[in-house]
Amino acid sequence: MRVLLVTTGSRGDVEPFAALGFALARAGHEPLLAAPRRLTEDAAARGLPVAPLDDGIFALQEEVAGTGTRASLTAARSALPLLRRWLDDLATLRDCGADVVVYAPKSLGAPHLADRLGVPSIAALPVPLFTPTARFPSPLSPVRPPRFLNRASWRLAGVVEAPYRRMVRTWRSEVLGLAGPTPGLTERVAHDGVLHAWSPHLLPAPEDWTADLAPTGFWSLPPDGGWSPPAALDRFLDAGEPPVYVGFGSMLAKDPGSFTREVLDGLHRSGRRAVLATGWGALRPTRVPDTVHVLDQAPHALLLPRTAVAVHHGGVGTVAAALRAGVPQVVKPFLGDQPFWARRVHEIGVAAAPLTGRLTGDRLAAAIDDAAARADTARTTAARVGEEDGASAAVVRIERVAAG
Template sequence: MRVVLSTYGTRGSVEPIAGLAVRLRELGAEARVCAPPDEEFAKRLAEAGVELVPTGAPVRQVVTTVAPGSAVGLAQRAADLMAAQLDTVAAVAEGCDALVATGPLPVTAGARSAAEKLGIRYVHVAHQPVSLPSPYRRPPARRGQPLPPGVTDNQALWDLDAQIANTMFGEMLNTRRASIGLPAVDNVRDYAFTDRPWLATDPILSPWQPTDLDVVQTGAWILPDERPLPAELVAFLDAGDPPVYVGFGSMPLGSLKDVARKAIEAIRAQGRRVVVARGWAELALIDDQDDCFLVGEVNHQALFGRVAAVVHHGSAGTTTTATRAGVPQVVVPQGADQPYWADRVVELGIGAAHDDTSPSTESLSAALTTALAPETRARATAVAGTIRTDGTTVAAKLLLDGVG
């Protein structure tokens, strides 16, 4: 069996897809990954033995240069993403049995159109439940298209969201479809999602409440990471009590300006050492004291098992990795689905959430007090034992068996 896996996003989008590719290969299938050509993604996939087909523009450049929430240049970026699916991905998928796609709507709508043209199976995957229509929550606002604040009927808002998606992407998609002999679609969002999307999240960390949408929850897709930690980091970890990790992944500087100083001061006030991850915000140490250590790209699965708490932005990937490690968390959500994961951390009792995107030393210190409490650590340890690790196996078998 030959499968093409397509995504466009940051590490939290690319690594799960790579995890499924590895599992498919282990089960005897051929899998190729179409993803952004960022050097760090190419390196990570190469380490996992996964073939990367560069697709679209480097995502880091987009994330770090576009103002959060801004719609400037959105139409052109969306057109480019859609074109990449209908050109590059479609060419790779020719002769394959299935095309699995995740990412922004222009990506998945384009991917499904490519699969339709090729006459092959298409699967839409979400790595968080927030974007899937549900009467239990409001839809996330699309760039430049705020939802009416006074409306409390979630279903009405989801209906409006479908209309907004059509306004933003409908003509763009249907023009491309017409050029390859496909009929127009009248609901871009639902066309991309299908009536049976997959949800690649853990059912304890991210339970899905049944709706009219026939969602298949596979469990989170985890790419096993066997990379050793750098020797200098290991020496730092061995030299004292477990430190607190601070990292905001692919988040740009934005409201995170000066966050390293605030976090380090708050953590020191708790009598703890600090590991700071540079990330895309280019965080740095504030002095040369030996209680702090700066890291670049490292194995989070190995590192999180050796820290006292994880302070992070609340992406699906980081939240899942920290939860699996049984480490308490402080989530400082910056947008998108991150407030959802922050809420889940609080609801499960495995950490604290920060209400403001721009924390202060005092607010971080208060959150750390909760996260570092013995009862939070005990709860985090207990929840870790419930997190499933078979998500890629479930998904791979659904593909190989032709079901789901």
């Protein structure tokens, strides 16, 4: 079975699809990972077949980092041509010979490509977005509504695609040559079905979901055997108690300088050593004490087990890595589904209360102490999560979809 895997976004969006690709290969199938060019390099180096696609949207994100609301709105208008370039690149795969397409809904064009190929498709999500439940509100909801409005809040998923709907409709017709109506993402996911790629120990399936919607478990890449910590980092980790990890991935702070000062103040007040991963720009340290080591990034699977607390943005990829490592968490959510996961890890007892609103040194120090006291629960949860093989469970479901 030839399986086309299509995703876009940050590293945390691509790595689960790569993990699924390797699980498919182990089961005797032929995966092809289609993702932004700069995020396919690691998977290709590990031997996974890849189709690198246009990643111009990343340059735009970097350009507007910290530039304010007005500039961001102007840049949003520039995003449409870049997304069209992404779609046109995706269309080059219309003769790839796939038997089934597994796609991230925000890849926009993948289910339509499946229509062109004449094969079934199935959505894959690391967060619940298109499957309503009365048990909790949509992760996209900006506030927590009264419980009786939980199900209604899930209509927000349809709003997300509104800016791109016309562009996708035109591309589907003109480039793929497909006639007829263009179904929206909500309608499409309801038709295709969905693979929910998170651990049931983090979020079990609600009672009002059918069995095929149950989460499979995380799709996790094994640690990269070719990576070893730089000598300076290794020395720092060995020089004292396990440090606090602080990293916000691809998030961008409005005022990185001020944000970094509050983080450093919080670490000082906590009296703990720390490793700061600067990522895409939320953290921009200039001078740091000897108790803080600064790096760009490092594999979470290898670094987090050597830390005492993980402070991060609440992206589900980082949540998963910290859960697997058995490290208690402090979450400063920025946007999207991050507040949802921040609440959830607190609810299951592995994280301090979410640091919503403005971050201050006092609040961060208190949250680090709170999280550190939850270390036993974090270790117990890690043992349970470690028993799952979510990617292999997903392969079984994909085989059923392909078989019709």
